[in-house]
Every structure is written in C-alpha cells, then in structure tokens.
Amino acid sequence: MLPNRASANSLSAPIRSSGGFRDSLDDKSKASVVQIKGMFSVTSENLDHVKGSPLRKSTSVGDWLLDSKQASTITAVTKSQKGRYHTSGLILVFMAEPISLPLQERISLKSNTRRVLSLTILFLFFSLLYFRICSLKEHGVTWLLAFLCESWFTFLWAINVSSNWNPVEYKTYPDRLLKRFQDLPPLDIFVTTADPVLEPPILTVNTVLSLLALDYPPNKLACYVSDDSASPITFYSLSESIKLAKLWIPYCKKYNVQVRAPFLYFSVHEPDSTSHPSSPEFVEEWKHMKTEYETLTKKVEEAVQNFTPLDLTGELATFSNATSENHPSIVKIIWENKEDFEDRVPHLIYVSREKQPTHPHHFKAGAMNVLTRVSGVMTNAPFMLNVDCDMFANNPNIVLHAMCLLLGHEKERDSAFVQCPQLFYGGLKDDPFGNQMVVWQGYLLHGVAGIQGPNYTGTGCFHRRKSIYGLSPDDVELGKNVNLDVAAKLDEETLRARFGYSMELTKSATQLIYEETAKSDFPDDLLGTLEASTEVANCSYEFNTQWGTKVGWVYGSATEDILTGQRIHAMGWSTVYCTPDPVPFLGCAPSAGPVIMVQQKRWATGLLEILFSKRNPIVACILGDLWFRQCFAYLWMNLWGLASIPELCYSILPAYSLLTDTPFMPKVSETATLVAAPLFILYNVYVMSEFLGCGLSINAWWNNRRMSMITATTGRLFGVLAIVIKLAGLSETVFEVTPKEQNATDDHNVDPDPGRFTFNDSPMFVPGTALVMVNIVALAMGLVSFKSLVWINHSGSGLLEIMCSTWVLVSFLPYVKGLYRKAIKHHKELQRRASSQDYGVGVTSQLECQRESDRIATKADLEQSLKDAVEHFKALATKKIARELKQQLEAITAAGRLLPDQPPATAPPDSAVTSLALDPEAAIHVGVSVFPIDVDETTEVVEEDRLPVEASKDLK
Ligand SMILES: O=c1ccn([C@@H]2O[C@H](COP(=O)(O)OP(=O)(O)O[C@H]3O[C@H](CO)[C@@H](O)[C@H](O)[C@H]3O)[C@@H](O)[C@H]2O)c(=O)[nH]1
Numbered sequence: 022m023l024p025n026r027a028s029a030n031s032l033s034a035p036i037r038s039s040g041g042f043r044d045s046l047d048d049k050s051k052a053s054v055v056q057i058k059g060m061f062s063v064t065s066e067n068l069d070h071v072k073g074s075p076l077r078k079s080t081s082v083g084d085w086l087l088d089s090k091q092a093s094t095i096t097a098v099t100k101s102q103k104g105r106y107h108t109s110g111l112i113l114v115f116m117a118e119p120i121s122l123p124l125q126e127r128i129s130l131k132s133n134t135r136r137v138l139s140l141t142i143l144f145l146f147f148s149l150l151y152f153r154i155c156s157l158k159e160h161g162v163t164w165l166l167a168f169l170c171e172s173w174f175t176f177l178w179a180i181n182v183s184s185n186w187n188p189v190e191y192k193t194y195p196d197r198l199l200k201r202f203q204d205l206p207p208l209d210i211f212v213t214t215a216d217p218v219l220e221p222p223i224l225t226v227n228t229v230l231s232l233l234a235l236d237y238p239p240n241k242l243a244c245y246v247s248d249d250s251a252s253p254i255t256f257y258s259l260s261e262s263i264k265l266a267k268l269w270i271p272y273c274k275k276y277n278v279q280v281r282a283p284f285l286y287f288s289v290h291e292p293d294s295t296s297h298p299s300s301p302e303f304v305e306e307w308k309h310m311k312t313e314y315e316t317l318t319k320k321v322e323e324a325v326q327n328f329t330p331l332d333l334t335g336e337l338a339t340f341s342n343a344t345s346e347n348h349p350s351i352v353k354i355i356w357e358n359k360e361d362f363e364d365r366v367p368h369l370i371y372v373s374r375e376k377q378p379t380h381p382h383h384f385k386a387g388a389m390n391v392l393t394r395v396s397g398v399m400t401n402a403p404f405m406l407n408v409d410c411d412m413f414a415n416n417p418n419i420v421l422h423a424m425c426l427l428l429g430h431e432k433e434r435d436s437a438f439v440q441c442p443q444l445f446y447g448g449l450k451d452d453p454f455g456n457q458m459v460v461w462q463g464y465l466l467h468g469v470a471g472i473q474g475p476n477y478t479g480t481g482c483f484h485r486r487k488s489i490y491g492l493s494p495d496d497v498e499l500g501k502n503v504n505l506d507v508a509a510k511l512d513e514e515t516l517r518a519r520f521g522y523s524m525e526l527t528k529s530a531t532q533l534i535y536e537e538t539a540k541s542d543f544p545d546d547l548l549g550t551l552e553a554s555t556e557v558a559n560c561s562y563e564f565n566t567q568w569g570t571k572v573g574w575v576y577g578s579a580t581e582d583i584l585t586g587q588r589i590h591a592m593g594w595s596t597v598y599c600t601p602d603p604v605p606f607l608g609c610a611p612s613a614g615p616v617i618m619v620q621q622k623r624w625a626t627g628l629l630e631i632l633f634s635k636r637n638p639i640v641a642c643i644l645g646d647l648w649f650r651q652c653f654a655y656l657w658m659n660l661w662g663l664a665s666i667p668e669l670c671y672s673i674l675p676a677y678s679l680l681t682d683t684p685f686m687p688k689v690s691e692t693a694t695l696v697a698a699p700l701f702i703l704y705n706v707y708v709m710s711e712f713l714g715c716g717l718s719i720n721a722w723w724n725n726r727r728m729s730m731i732t733a734t735t736g737r738l739f740g741v742l743a744i745v746i747k748l749a750g751l752s753e754t755v756f757e758v759t760p761k762e763q764n765a766t767d768d769h770n771v772d773p774d775p776g777r778f779t780f781n782d783s784p785m786f787v788p789g790t791a792l793v794m795v796n797i798v799a800l801a802m803g804l805v806s807f808k809s810l811v812w813i814n815h816s817g818s819g820l821l822e823i824m825c826s827t828w829v830l831v832s833f834l835p836y837v838k839g840l841y842r843k844a845i846k847h848h849k850e851l852q853r854r855a856s857s858q859d860y861g862v863g864v865t866s867q868l869e870c871q872r873e874s875d876r877i878a879t880k881a882d883l884e885q886s887l888k889d890a891v892e893h894f895k896a897l898a899t900k901k902i903a904r905e906l907k908q909q910l911e912a913i914t915a916a917g918r919l920l921p922d923q924p925p926a927t928a929p930p931d932s933a934v935t936s937l938a939l940d941p942e943a944a945i946h947v948g949v950s951v952f953p954i955d956v957d958e959t960t961e962v963v964e965e966d967r968l969p970v971e972a973s974k975d976l977k
C-alpha cells in the first residue's frame with residue numbers, strides 16, 4: 022500500500038493538518054486523543070520525533086509521508102477558534118484505508134419539492150397556451166404574438182426541467198489518490214493572454230504564480246503561457262516572475278498558504294495571524310515576501326508604462342520587429358525544472374504563435390491548438406489544464422481533486438474532461454450587472470452533470486489529451502490493445518493527416534494514443550525540443566490537417582469552448598463537474614454596461630454560430646453520440662441569444678397593448694388569470710429559490726432578472742444581428758477581448774457607485790432606450806384612462822397590461838437612471854462648449870459655420886479662420902490645452918507637408934491649407950479629426966497620433 026502524504030517541505034512550521042483535508046478531522050476533535058489523517062508539516066523541534074515515527078520524507082512528492090499501517094498518539098491537540106488544529110507534540114495518525122476505496126463519489130442532489138414545483142410551472146405554461154389557443158379567434162395580433170412568445174418560453178422551460186431533473190455533485194478523496202498513486206501523472210497547464218492593455222501582465226503573472234505553486238509534485242507540472250500579442254512586456258514580466266516563484270512556492274508550501282495569487286494574499290496590511298501561528302519568523306517572512314512581490318509589481322508596472330523602456334536586445338531581441346498581427350513563432354523556455362531540490366519550480370514556457378495578417382488565427386481556439394501542439398512536443402502530459410489569464414488558482418489542492426475524477430472512474434470514457442466552475446473574485450455586491458453566473462453554475466451545470474456531464478466553459482478545465490486529439494472512447498479502448506511498433510508504422514499516414522507533418526508531434530501523439538505516456542525520464546530536455554515546438558506554432562502548420570475540425574479546439578465559433586465540449590460529448594465521452602471547497606479558480610468579472618454588452622454579444626453570436634452550422638447539437642445527437650437530454654441542454658444554451666427576440670417582443674406587448682387598446686392578457690375577472698397569475702408568481706419563486714439556494718440575496722435575484730431583460734435589448738439582440746450579417750456573408754465575427762482589471766479588495770473607493778449602468782454611443786443601446794420611451798408613454802396613457810379600463814366592461818387593455826408595463830419599466834430602472842445621467846452629462850457638456858471652454862469646439866464650429874454659408878472659397882479665408890482659432894486658443898489656454906494645441910497645430914502643418922508629394926490635380930502644390938481651401942469637405946474633416954468634439958464618457962479628448970495619418974488620407 023502506498024503511504025499517506027504529508028505536505029510542506031520545510032522543517033520550521035509547527036505540526037498541523039493542511040486545510041485541504043480538514044474535513045476528515047471534524048467530528049473527532051473532542052477526544053483528548055484524536056485521529057488525524059492527511060497532510061502534515063513538521064517543525065524543527067519535532068524532527069526528532071519524526072525520526073522514530075512512521076513519517077518519512079518522500080522522494081517523489083518532496084513532502085512528509087506516513088506509513089499508513091502505523092499510528093502514534095499525541096495529546097494536547099487544540100482547536101483554534103477558526104477550526105484549525107495545533108499540537109505541540111507529534112501527530113497521531115489516521116486509520117488505514119483499503120486501496121479499493123473509490124477516489125470519487127457521485128452524490129445525487131435531486132429534490133422532490135423542486136421537481137414538483139418545476140412540473141407545476143410546466144403545467145401552468147401549457148394551460149396558458151391552451152387558453153390562448155381557445156380564444157385566439159376572438160383576439161387580435163397581440164394575442165397571437167403573446168401565444169408565440171409563451172410557446173417559446175414553454176419550450177425553454179421544458180428543456181430546463183429536463184436538464185435539471187437529476188442534478189449531481191462529486192465528492193473527491195485526494196488522500197486516497199495519494200495512497201493509490203505513488204507516481205502521479207504529469208499535467209500541462211495552459212494560460213492564454215491576448216492583449217497587454219486589456220489584460221494587464223500583472224494579472225497573468227499572478228495567475229501563473231498561483232499555478233506554479235499548486236500542491237502537486239513540481240516535476241509533474243509544466244506551465245505554458247500563450248501570448249497572442251507577442252508582447253515583450255508580457256515575456257519580461259513572466260521572466261521576472263520566475264525569480265519570485267523561487268521564493269513564493271516554498272513559502273506557500275511551508276505555511277500552507279491557501280490563496281496563492283500574491284496580489285490577493287498581500288491585499289491585507291498585516292499577516293493573518295489566525296491562519297498561521299504568528300511566530301516572529303512567519304511575520305518576518307511574510308514581510309519579506311510582500312516586499313519581493315511589490316518589487317516585482319513595480320518592475321512590471323514600469324515596463325507597462327514604459328518608464329523603463331525595454332531594451333529589445335538579448336532575450337528580447339526576438340520581439341524587436343514583432344507586431345501583434347505579424348511576427349514569427351516565438352517559443353521561449355523561461356524556466357526549466359531540472360529537478361533541483363532547492364528550486365522546486367515547475368517548467369515555465371512562453372509561446373507566441375506565428376501571426377500573419379492574411380492568415381486566419383481563430384482567436385482563442387487557435388491559441389489553444391498551438392499550446393496543445395507545443396506541449397505535445399515538449400512534455401506531452403496526458404492531462405491538460407487550461408485557464409484564462411485572469412483565472413488564478415484559489416484551491417492549492419485542485420489538481421489532486423481533478424485527478425480523483427480523471428483517474429477515479431472505472432473507464433476513461435466517463436471523464437473526458439473535468440470542468441470547474443468559473444467564478445469571480447471582488448464581485449460587486451448583489452451582482453448588479455447580473456454577470457457573475459453563480460446560479461447558472463450552481464444549478465444548470467450540476468443538472469447537466471447528471472446527464473452526460475457539464476459543458477466546457479473555456480477555463481478551469483482539465484482535459485484528457487486523448488479526447489482533445491479527437492479519439493473516441495472506443496478508439497481509446499482499441500489503442501490499449503495495439504502493439505506500439507506495429508501501430509506507429511501502420512498509422513503514419515493517418516497520423517500525419519491528422520496531426521500535421523511534425524515527426525516529433527506524431528511520435529508524441531503515438532505514444533499518447535498507444536499508452537506509452539508514463540515517461541519515466543520526465544522532465545525532458547526541453548531545450549532539445551525547441552526547434553520542433555517552434556515549428557508546430559507556425560500559422561501554416563495546420564494546412565491539410567484536422568486541427569480545428571476533428572482535433573483540438575474547434576474553429577468556427579466565438580464560443581469555441583461550447584463547440585469543443587460538444588464535439589467531445591458527441592464522440593461518446595462523458596464529463597465531470599468538480600466543485601471542491603474552496604472554489605478552485607477565481608477570475609475577474611467585467612463591470613460597466615458597455616463592456617458586458619460586448620461580452621454578451623460575443624457569447625450570443627458564438628452560440629448561434631453553432632446552432633446555424635452543421636455542428637449543431639441536433640445533428641450531433643442524430644449522427645453522433647450526443648445524448649438526447651444533453652442535446653436539449655446544449656440547445657438551451659445555443660438559443661440564449663435568440664431568446665432575446667421573444668423576450669423583447671414580450672416586453673413591448675404591454676405598451677403596444679395599452680397604446681392600441683387591444684388586450685394581450687386575460688381580464689382580471691376571467692378564469693385564465695388564475696393560470697397567468699400563479700404562473701408568474703411560481704416561476705419567480707422558483708428562480709428566486711435558486712438564488713437563495715446558492716447563498717445569494719433576493720436583491721441579486723432581482724438584479725439578474727432585470728439584467729437579463731436589459732441584455733435582451735442590447736448585447737444578446739446585437740449578437741443575433743451579427744449572426745444575420747454573417748449568414749448574409751457581409752462580415753465575419755470577431756473575438757473582442759474583455760478588458761480585465763485587478764481589484765483585490767471589496768472597497769470600490771474610486772467609484773462611489775460601481776454598480777451603476779453606464780452607456781457609450783454604441784447603437785446597442787438604441788432598442789432599450791426606445792423600449793423605455795414607448796413604455797413610459799404607454800403607461801402614462803394607460804393610467805389616464807385607468808378608471809374606465811377597470812370599471813367598465815372594457816374589451817381593450819386593462820389592469821394587467823398596466824401592471825406588465827410597470828414591471829418592464831421597473832426592470833429597466835438602472836437603465837433609465839443611466840440614461841438620465843448621460844443626458845445630464847451631455848447637457849453640461851453642451852453648456853461647457855457653449856461658453857467656449859473647449860478648445861476643440863472653436864475650430865470645428867467655425868469650420869461648420871463656414872460650410873453652412875459656403876464661405877470657404879479662398880486660401881486666405883481658411884488661413885484667416887485658422888489664425889482666428891489659434892488666437893482664440895491662446896486666449897483660453899491652460900497649460901495642458903496649450904501643449905496639446907501646439908501638437909495639433911504641428912500636426913496640421915505636418916499634414917500639409919505631405920501634400921507636395923501627392924497634390925490633388927487642381928490644387929497648387931505648396932500647402933495643405935491651400936488644398937483645404939479648395940475642398941471644404943476635407944477641411945471640415947481635418948477640423949473634426951484635429952479637434953474631436955464628440956466626447957463620450959470613456960474617450961479622451963485628444964488622440965494625438967491620429968491626425969497626420971487621417972488628415973493625409975483624406976487629403977489624397
Ligand atoms: O485571440 C484571442 C482572443 C482571446 N484569447 C484569450 O481567451 C481568453 C478569454 O477571453 P475573454 O476576453 O476573457 O473572454 P470571456 O468572455 O471572459 O471568456 C469566456 O468566454 C470565452 C468564449 O467566448 C471562453 O473562451 C473563455 O474561456 C470564457 O472565460 C483570454 O485569456 C484571452 O486572452 C486569446 O488567447 N486569443
């Protein structure tokens with residue numbers, strides 16, 4: 022039997038059990054002699070006890086191990102207020118557990134009350150439809166529209182009932198895993214980043230540090246960072262971070278740190294003395310680490326702000342000619358773990374795939390495929406974890422938990438991938454933007470976990486390399502019985518067609534497929550694989566291969582995660598949901614209206630791209646091995662964007678009904694109200710109970726509900742439009758990266774009202790605004806004639822319509838408030854401009870006046886007008902304006918100097934001003950470009966380097 026594992030490779034902390042296994046201690050704490058099993062650290066003063074004890078230092082894991090057949094006893098175990106155990110003596114250990122005990126347990130979460138409630142709601146939905154059909158003839162178009170919308174809602178509810186019928190969760194036993202496997206399997210970790218501005222490198226650094234410090238044998242981990250922007254700053258930041266990693270990792274293991282992303286760990290001003298024995302040594306080390314981290318942060322920030330311009334020589338020379346859209350493949354080994362005992366830092370490899378402007382890159386899916394190939398050549402671990410650059414590891418034992426699920430099923434087919442929930446830190450209270458997705462993950466993912474398994478959500482997922490390589494579970498079974506030499510020869514052609522021409526890659530794939538993976542000499546000589554790994558990162562590598570179709574991440578959708586997960590399910594694999602405590606990964610949720618709308622638009626588009634392709638779940642269900650109920654669950658997701666249309670329609674109906682005096686709801690006196698009213702109440706009670714069940718507040722439910730109405734008129738609706746445009750062949754969809762910011766604390770001091778809804782000038786906000794306006798008018802009209810509607814036996818709209826319209830308006834309240842604030846701001850802006858305080862308005866308004874009166878006819882006129890403007894500015898100028906003005910005027914002159922080379926046919930070739938004079942339109946354009954007047958909330962007034970290019974372009 023394999024020994025139990027103890028954690029912490031230091032000899033200086035008092036003996037204690039690690040947090041990850043604390044649950045096994047709980048009910049045994051009252052006895053003066055207790056049984057403890059799990060991970061232990063050993064203090065120097067206890068070292069002598071260890072010598073004669075069953076504890077020994079592990080060579081493979083690097084920690085303290087205990088022979089599980091023996092036990093010793095201690096007294097004086099104390100439990101601190103926070104539930105931690107301390108002892109001054111040696112540990113008393115555990116009961117031996119037979120090796121046959123399962124590594125994981127599937128627990129049903131089904132609730133009869135919820136089932137009955139959800140069926141009652143379904144019954145009420147059908148009753149309402151029946152009622153509508155019966156009285157369809159007597160009513161107008163509103164009735165028909167209401168019927169169509171409600172049919173849609175009924176359909177979605179039916180899917181919901183099916184998806185949530187038997188929710189499950191998994192309990193994992195990492196301690197048993199450690200007993201069973203002396204040699205744990207290797208894991209390749211992928212982190213993706215795409216833009217150093219939208220995704221600050223310090224975020225990526227934190228994520229990487231948290232992953233390198235995971236409680237898993239460091240020689241079994243390799244971390245690959247994909248940088249789609251080929252940014253020297255990102256590379257530099259990672260190179261610097263490895264210096265910190267050498268201190269941070271031993272520190273975390275020594276003190277059993279739980280949050281291993283330094284920015285969050287050090288967000289407190291004092292060390293947490295309750296979670297660690299506050300020995301002076303600990304406090305000292307804490308302070309030292311904090312200073313080291315701050316030094317790193319400073320270096321990274323300075324590089325970002327270019328205070329220390331990076332010298333693009335040496336290691337950085339590769340980046341000197343690289344732009345994010347055009348550069349060769351860059352693969353750099355930042356750190357190779359050569360199994361040096363002191364430096365237990367896993368491999369860290371930087372990858373920036375080749376980019377060419379003419380070549381499609383498939384966004385994140387393309388990046389993931391390159392990572393899969395590069396890691397295939399370098400380390401070829403049978404499992405791969407992928408996280409987005411903002412998703413740091415929050416549970417140091419997460420790999421052990423995931424391995425319980427990957428290795429603990431009888432057959433590999435039961436766990437193609439292990440998905441962890443995608444949760445966020447520092448989220449705003451009560452989720453004002455409805456984008457923390459807690460309930461979605463708390464209910465729906467547990468629901469599908471009870472069918473074929475959770476879908477892949479793009480981050481926090483452990484993949485089985487075999488399933489990513491496009492193998493079906495049957496192929497895997499077959500692979501086990503094949504002689505490797507024979508197979509390699511037979512399959513060479515097939516392997517090339519599938520994986521591409523790299524011999525190294527096909528060789529590593531063969532090893533993987535035919536189960537020769539457990540390479541004993543891991544880690545490899547990474548340097549020796551550099552050439553091959555750079556080659557597989559080239560953008561032409563995928564030509565005539567199955568990458569992006571049958572192998573790797575699937576191309577063709579902005580939600581590559583859903584599409585890829587679905588392909589895996591359609592191959593017959595099942596998947597597992599992993600929800601240990603503490604939460605495995607945490608990332609940052611976007612805030613502010615416009616950013617969320619753009620994200621939701623991308624999701625809606627991506628999901629519809631799947632629906633309107635030959636890879637849609639219905640086809641996968643008929644032709645592939647996607648289970649019927651799983652297909653429904655996928656449909657529910659795919660339709661999320663499209664659902665915005667009936668939802669929008671249903672939100673307009675009350676207003677339309679009031680304005681045209683045609684009913685869309687039954688009268689209060691009619692029996693059908695006995696269906697509509699309970700349906701409305703029960704539905705909301707059901708959803709509310711899900712929020713309460715996830716530990717959220719009623720406010721959070723309310724915010725999510727109304728945000729889903731708001732996104733139906735903005736992001737999701739525009740996602741539908743984007744797909745229509747794509748299907749019409751007019752444009753391709755793009756992946757707009759969500760901006761991320763590091764926010765370690767809950768205090769949003771900078772912004773007194775961070776949850777407020779903000780707008781920009783995007784057309785995305787037009788439908789919502791129109792909806793609000795129409796409802797206000799309709800409600801006003803409805804209320805004016807309210808008395809007559811209620812008391813007289815009126816056949817038109819009535820009380821229920823008024824209530825529905827009010828409901829819509831109340832739901833849009835944050836939106837209305839945002840609009841109001843925007844209007845006020847706009848008004849103030851106009852006032853400010855009217856009093857000529859804005860330097861830009863001077864020229865622009867003058868030029869506009871001139872256009873109106875068509876007075877620009879001569880060079881002298883225009884020159885005079887510019888001179889006037891300059892005088893005007895001088896009179897106004899503050900220091901900043903004066904400086905910017907000077908730059909702008911220089912830019913005008915520069916634009917002018919461009920002209921002699923490309924003179925317009927009729928223009929005298931000597932100055933830009935002359936040409937402007939001859940072309941009032943160009944003059945206006947330059948005026949507007951130089952002095953932009955359309956200032957929205959997020960735009961800086963001056964865009965300094967824009968002018969020369971634009972001006973010269975327009976002048977041509
Ligand atoms: O060309 C690209 C675009 C994006 N990314 C990376 O993809 C990840 C996700 O991008 P993000 O802008 O954060 O998208 P989100 O909407 O927040 O992401 C969710 O939705 C995506 C699908 O739309 C999934 O891929 C993500 O994993 C999931 O977190 C980030 O690490 C990016 O750096 C790239 O590597 N290359």
Ligand SMILES: [Mn+2]
Pocket residue numbers: 409411608759
């Ligand atoms: Mn993200």
